[in-house]
Amino acid sequence: MDTVTRPRILVVGAGFAGVECVRRLERKLSPLDADVTLVTPFAYQLYLPLLPQVASGVLTPQSIALSLRRSRKYRTRIIPGGAIGVDLKSKVCVVRTITDKIVNERYDYIVLAPGSVTRTFDIPGLTEHAFGMKTLAEAAYVRDHVISQLDLADASDDPAERAARLQFVVVGGGYAGTETAACLQRLTHAAVKRYPRLDPKLIRWHLIDIAPKLMPELGDKLGRSAQEILARRGIEVSLGVSIDKAGPEEVTFTDGRVVPTHTLIWTAGVVASPLIATLGAETVRGRLAVDAEMTLPGQDGVFALGDSAAVPDLAKGQEGAICPPTAQHAMRQGRVVADNVIAALRNQPLSPYKHKDLGLVVDLGGKDAVSKPLGIELRGLPAQAVARGYHWSALRTNVAKVRVATNWLLNAVAGDDFVRTGFQARKPARLKDFEYTDSYLTQEQVRARVEGQPALESP
Numbered sequence: 458m459d460t461v462t463r464p465r466i467l468v469v470g471a472g473f474a475g476v477e478c479v480r481r482l483e484r485k486l487s488p489l490d491a492d493v494t495l496v497t498p499f500a501y502q503l504y505l506p507l508l509p510q511v512a513s514g515v516l517t518p519q520s521i522a523l524s525l526r527r528s529r530k531y532r533t534r535i536i537p538g539g540a541i542g543v544d545l546k547s548k549v550c551v552v553r554t555i556t557d558k559i560v561n562e563r564y565d566y567i568v569l570a571p572g573s574v575t576r577t578f579d580i581p582g583l584t585e586h587a588f589g590m591k592t593l594a595e596a597a598y599v600r601d602h603v604i605s606q607l608d609l610a611d612a613s614d615d616p617a618e619r620a621a622r623l624q625f626v627v628v629g630g631g632y633a634g635t636e637t638a639a640c641l642q643r644l645t646h647a648a649v650k651r652y653p654r655l656d657p658k659l660i661r662w663h664l665i666d667i668a669p670k671l672m673p674e675l676g677d678k679l680g681r682s683a684q685e686i687l688a689r690r691g692i693e694v695s696l697g698v699s700i701d702k703a704g705p706e707e708v709t710f711t712d713g714r715v716v717p718t719h720t721l722i723w724t725a726g727v728v729a730s731p732l733i734a735t736l737g738a739e740t741v742r743g744r745l746a747v748d749a750e751m752t753l754p755g756q757d758g759v760f761a762l763g764d765s766a767a768v769p770d771l772a773k774g775q776e777g778a779i780c781p782p783t784a785q786h787a788m789r790q791g792r793v794v795a796d797n798v799i800a801a802l803r804n805q806p807l808s809p810y811k812h813k814d815l816g817l818v819v820d821l822g823g824k825d826a827v828s829k830p831l832g833i834e835l836r837g838l839p840a841q842a843v844a845r846g847y848h849w850s851a852l853r854t855n856v857a858k859v860r861v862a863t864n865w866l867l868n869a870v871a872g873d874d875f876v877r878t879g880f881q882a883r884k885p886a887r888l889k890d891f892e893y894t895d896s897y898l899t900q901e902q903v904r905a906r907v908e909g910q911p912a913l914e915s916p
Contacts, residue, residue, distance in 0.1 A: 463489065463490070463491050463492050464490075464491040464492070464565045464566065464802055465491070465492050465494065465563065465564045465565045465566070466482065466491050466492065466493045466494070466564065466565070466566045466567075466568070466798060467494050467496065467550055467562060467564035467566070467567045467568070468482075468493065468494070468495045468496070468533075468567075468568040468570065469496045469540045469550065469567065469568065469569050469570060469571050469732070470496070470497060470540075470569070470570035470571040470572050470730075470763070471495060471497035471499070471500075471501070471502055471525060472502065472503070472505075472570060472572045472763060472764075472787060473502070473505075473763065473784045473787035473788045473791065474570035474572075474762045474763030474764075474787040474788070474790055474791040474794075475495065475497070475568070475570035475763070475791065476502040476523075476525065476791065476853070477787070477788045477789075477790075477791025477792050477795070478568050478570065478762075478791040478792070478794050478795045478798075479493060479495055479525075479533050479795075480791075481791065481792050481795035481796070482533075482795045482798065482799070483531070483532060483533060485795065485796075485799055486799065488532060490802070491802065492534070493532070493533045493534070494533065494534045494535075494536060494562065494564075495525070495533050495534070495535050495536070496535075496536045496538060496539065496540050496550065496552055496562070497525075497535065497536075497537070497538075497539075498537060498538055498539050498555055499522075499537075500524065500525045500526055500535055500537070501522040501523055501524050501525055502522075502523045502525065502853060503521060503522055503523075503592070503593055504521040504522075504523065504848070504851070504852060504857070505591075505784065506632075506784060506848060507521045507848060507861070508521070508590055508591075508593070508595075508596045508633075508637075509590065509596070509633070509636040509637045509639075509640040509641070509820075510640055510820070510822075511593065511596040511597065511600070512590065512596040512597075512599045512600045512603075512637065512640060512641060512644075513600065513640035513641050513643060513644040513822065514600055514644060514868070514873045514875070515640065515822070515864065515865065515868045515873075516861060516864045516865075516868075517860070517864060518593050518596070518597050519860065520857060520860035520861050520864050521593070521852075521857070521861070522593055523852065523853050523854055523857050524854075527854060527856065536552055536554065536560075536562065537554055537555045538552045538553050538554035538555055538558075538560075539552065539553055539571075539893065539896065540552050540571060540732050541553045541559075541732065541735070541896055541897045541898050542732070542735040542897065542898035542899075542900075542902065542903035542906065543567070543569070543732065543735055543736055543903065544903050544904060544907045545736060545737075545738070545753075545756050545759060547907045548563060548564055548565065548567070548758070549561050549562065549563050549564075549907045550562045550563075550564060550567060551898060551903055551906050551907070553896060559906070561906065561907060564758075565758055566758040566759075566760070566798050566801065566802070567758065567759055567760070568760045568761075568762070568794055568798065569732070569733075569745065569759070569760065569761040569762070569765060569766070570761070570762050570763045570765065570766075570787075570791070571729075571730035571732045571733070571763075571765050572730055572763060572764045572765060573727035573728060573729055573730060573764035573765060573782060574591065574727065574728060574729075574730055574731065574892045574894050575589045575591050575723065575724075575726075575727060575728075575888060575892060576725060576726040576727050576728040577723070577888065578725075580699075580700050580701070580702060580703065581702040581703070582702050582703035582704050583700065583703050583723065583888070584887065584888045584889035585703075585887055585889065586703045586704060586705055586721055586887055587628075587703060587721045587722065587723040587887060587888045588602065588720070588721065588722045588723065588887060588888060589722075589723055589724070589888045589891055589892065590633055590634075590637050590722060590724050591727070591891070591892060592891050592892065594891055595891050597878065598886060598891075599641075599722065600644075600877075600878075601877045601878055601879070602720065603625070603641055603644060603645065603720065604644075604648065604875055604876075604877050605877060606622040606623065606625075606719060606720060607622075607623075607645065607648055607649065607652055607655065607875075608877075609622050610622040610623050610652075610655060610659075611652045611654050611655055617717070619655075619659065620659055620717065621706060621707070621717035621718055621719060622718075622719050623645075623655070623659045623660045623661065624660075624661045624662075624663070624716055624717060624718040624720070625641065625642075625645070625660075625661070625662050625663065625718060625720040625722070626663045626665070626708050626716060626718050626720065626721050626722065627641075627662070627663065627664050627665070627722045627724065628665055628666070628699065628700055628721070628722070628723050628724065628725050629666060629723065629724035629725040629726065630664065630665070630666030630668055630670075630671045630672060630694075630696065631666075631672060631724065631725075631726065632672060632817075632819055633724040634664060634666065634722075634724035634725070635664065635671065635672055635683060635687070635819060635821070636819060636820060636821065636822075637722060637724055638662055638664040638687065638692055638722075639686075639687060639690070639692070639821040639822050639825070640820075640821075640822045641662070641722075642662045642687075642690055642691070642692055643690075643822045643823060644873070644875075645660050645662075646660070646690070647872065647873060647875075648873070648875045651875060660691075661691070661693065662690075662691065662692040662693065663692075663693050663695065663716060664687060664692055664693070664694045664695070665694075665695040665696075665698045665699065665700075665710065666695075666696055666698070666699075666725070667696075667697065667698065667699040667711075667725075668696060668697075669696055669697055670696065671683055671684050671694060671696065672819065674817055675817055675819070675827060675829055676829065676834070678834060679827045679829060679834050679836070682827050682836050683819060683821065683827045686821055686825050686827075687821075695710070695712075698710050698711055698712050699711050699725075700721075703721055705719070706718070706719060708721050723888055727764060727782060728743050729743045729744045729745070729764060729765040729766075730764075730765050731894055731897040732765070732897060733745050733765050734897070735897060735898060735899070735900055735903055736753075736900075737900050738753060738756075739754075740767070741767035741779060742767065742779075744764070744765055744766055744767040744779070745761045745765055745766045745767060746767050747760075747761050747762075747766050747767065747768060747769075748769070748809075749768075749769045749771055749809035749810060749811075750797055750807040750808065750809055750810070751766065751768055751790060751793065751794050751797065751810055752797070752807065758801065760794050760797065760798060762787065762790040762791065762794050762810075763782070763786075763787040763790060763791075764782035764787070766790075767779045768780045768786070768790060768810055769810075771809060771810070771811040772811050772812055772813040772814070780810075780812075781814075783814075784851065785812070785814070785815055785851075786812060786814075788851075789810070789812045790810055793808060793810045796808060815830065815831060816828070816829045816830040816831050816832065816833075817829045818830070818840070818843055818844035818847050818848070819840075819844065820841065820844040820845065820848070824837060824838055824841060825837070825841070826838075826840035826841035826843075826844045827840050828840035828841075828843040828844050830843050830847070845865065848861075849861060849862065
């Protein structure tokens with residue numbers, strides 16, 4: 458009796474790109490057409506743009522973690538872990554599960570959407586002492602940490618320690634850094650009213666970036682508007698400045714200033730997942746070089762998209778232009794890649810990806826926002842309505858939409874209780890502890906693993 462083997466489609470990553478691809482594959486393929494497998498450490502899609510609001514307590518963590526198993530029609534097999542290497546020749550993906558077991562997952566078609574990790578530099582003390590804002594755990598941890606600084610400052614009789622604990626430094630003048638500084642400043646501004654022993658004037662927030670402008674993608678006018686809003690709140694913005702070194706109780710800026718602080722939040726950009734380096738393929742600024750159909754040239758059945766792929770931006774009409782690592786591109790790329798995988802299954806022509814950017818939104822908390830939908834510059838409440846309306850509509854499930862809307866309403870009416878959840882009760886964790894960037898294999902280790910030779914578990 459002949460056994461018919463269904464094509465194996467392996468999707469790596471459950472971000473905007475990976476989840477959109479999986480959902481479309483499920484809708485367009487019957488269970489008999491192909492087996493779909495998703496590699497992700499968590500069975501949820503994280504709505505990353507709203508992380509600063511989780512850190513500031515406006516939203517609960519669960520409200521932006523969209524379960525992949527909620528749909529009754531969901532049939533994709535999930536491997537709980539992370540891809541740490543890919544052997545393109547053998548068509549094998551090496552996966553480290555959440556129990557640290559290493560398994561080989563074979564595929565016929567692979568969709569690489571592993572996303573990005575926080576970009577760091579060789580700055581002394583950075584990874585040991587800085588916090589990130591890339592994962593749900595980091596956002597919840599940062600909230601606990603900030604509130605704990607208020608608690609410790611209130612309990613201290615040492616003026617120097619009190620002042621240091623009430624200074625906060627955020628590095629990165631992009632959307633993530635600006636929204637993080639704005640939202641957390643609102644948190645401390647509201648919370649300090651519950652601490653009668655603390656002088657609100659001691660709380661100081663610093664936002665620094667090596668770039669000459671704040672959020673240059675917004676344009677000069679909106680960038681200046683955002684900077685004026687931050688300055689009005691007392692956030693000190695320093696441009697053309699970065700970190701020279703970081704310690705447990707102070708940070709040294711490149712302009713020579715030394716800021717006593719226990720809180721350094723690093724949001725200075727992202728880089729492609731270290732998984733891309735295991736492929737041995739051509740890259741563009743660290744992202745995998747793919748064609749307009751999001752296939753890897755010279756490789757059969759390999760697709761890549763999202764933050765880890767340098768997808769040509771055909772809408773700009775400029776040679777060498779690539780799509781920015783934003784959610785709106787990742788979601789649309791996921792749908793096109795799914796269609797192209799199906800086309801490849803059926804020996805049909807593939808479609809190129811082309812999408813004109815819809816604009817940018819920056820939520821600064823409260824009534825403050827700056828937005829540029831379809832090139833129209835907005836400030837204040839109209840910008841806030843557009844920003845929150847966009848995020849709300851982009852949430853994938855109705856349950857998530859209800860949770861987020863309820864959280865916004867409840868926070869606006871009742872405020873925050875400034876409760877710490879106890880994440881810091883055991884051992885401290887910093888930037889290096891959350892993203893597992895040291896877990897990936899080298900190309901030689903991937904090859905040895907696939908061929909069954911003895912190999913180290915990690916580099």
